[in-house]
Amino acid sequence: MDIEAEKARKFRISDFDLIRLLGTGARSSIWEGRDTSTGKSFAIKRTFKQPEDDNRYLDQAINEYEIASRLQHPTIRKVFSLKRVRRVFSIREIHTVMELCLGKTLEEAPPNSLLEKCVVLIEVAKAVHEMNSKGYVHADMKPDNIVVSEKGRVKIIDLGLSCPLGTVKQRIQGTPSYMAPEQLVCWPLDARTDVYNFGATMYWALTGELPPTVVPHQDNSISAHQKSAIPPHIVKPGIPLHLSYLVTDCIKIEPSGRLGGMDAVATRILVIIRELERDQEPTFRIRQRHGTGHGGSFLVSEYRSVAVSERLGPERHVIR
Structure with a gap:
């Protein structure tokens, strides 16, 4: 999915204003987002599942959060929260709030x-x-x-x-x-x-x-x-x-x-x-x-x- 197609989806996440799209992956996109209560900026990673997919991309997003949350090192990007988005009875998206690393x-x-x-x-x-x-x-x-x-x-x-x-x-x-x-x-x-x-x-x-x-x-x-x-x-x-x-x-x-x-x-x-x-x-x-x-x-x-x-x-x- 290219950047313009991703923008067209008008992705939203509660408690954050999305500022700009930073990049896309196979089943993911990363946004710069601003916390509406504190004004601080974060990276918001959206990982999604297509109907034909297995759970590998969602599993990787959960795995990244679980391991990174156990590590405290200044050279490893910090993660702060993870939200599972369900549709009907299955998880269709993962939203991860992470440290913003521009460069x-x-x-x-x-x-x-x-x-x-x-x-x-x-x-x-x-x-x-x-x-x-x-x-x-x-x-x-x-x-x-x-x-x-x-x-x-x-x-x-x-x-x-x-x-x-x-x-x-x-x-x-x-x-x-x-x-x-x-x-x-x-x-x-x-x-x-x-x-x-x-x-x-x-x-x-x-x-x-x-x-x-x-x-x-x-x-x-x-x-x-x-x-x-x-x-x-x-x-x-x-x-x-x-x-x-x-x-x-x-x-x-x-x-x-x-x-x-x-x-x-x-x-x-x-x-x-x-x-x-x-x-x-x-x-x-x-x-x-x-x-x-x-x-x-x-x-x-x-x-x-x-x-x-x-x-x-x-x-x-x-x-x-």
Whole structure:
């Protein structure tokens, strides 16, 4: 359903004035809405079911709300409420009130420098580690699910495919270019699944290319001898070797060959950030991007170097 068709439906939700349509998905639309009692702005996600559909889209919306409501991390988009809309005896729509995150995705507007990219990536790595520590796998990390807001805050915006650690999915779910091999054959998912998804995301962010997609055999097995990704520093000369090796350590075919968790990934990114900072002035101007924000230019001013604790504590790198 395109944007004009969605507008024509004159979607309404109680207690909110809908300001504008921000985007649409397969069975969803996201609106900017203003609370009529407080004046605060939120993102309102409408997920709907067509007569021929099963419940997968509604189930994903409920799943996203249930998991996100259990997480409290500044890099994970907050959810506030969920409403089930029934028609006759079945649920036909889900309305979710979420934190409004205006900006551009990593896919739409990747940062210019290696340091800027690493600053975004470490925030995501720490947030996914928090998810894993709470017992969940994100299972759908990709550039399109990472937003840098107009104030420079990094946000993970989609938890629809997230699930408890150890989950065996009944069907293949995800974006093939970023999926771990175990996702393609419906094996149990764990933190190393997120390590692979994140590694594929890093690969794209650094090279502009995708690692080769793993192809399962007819017996639903995965061979460790499938074609490996070309290391990023070979695809794009100038990428530091230790950063390139970090990526390849994340996207091993066998889960046992990858880094064991996102905490290990974040720790190595932190070392890389510190090395990159030593090679640059502590404060530098980021080139302004025009026409990349919703209804205006993307607000980018300065990146200021700030410390991140060795234990990956609350201190954060922020583009501000």
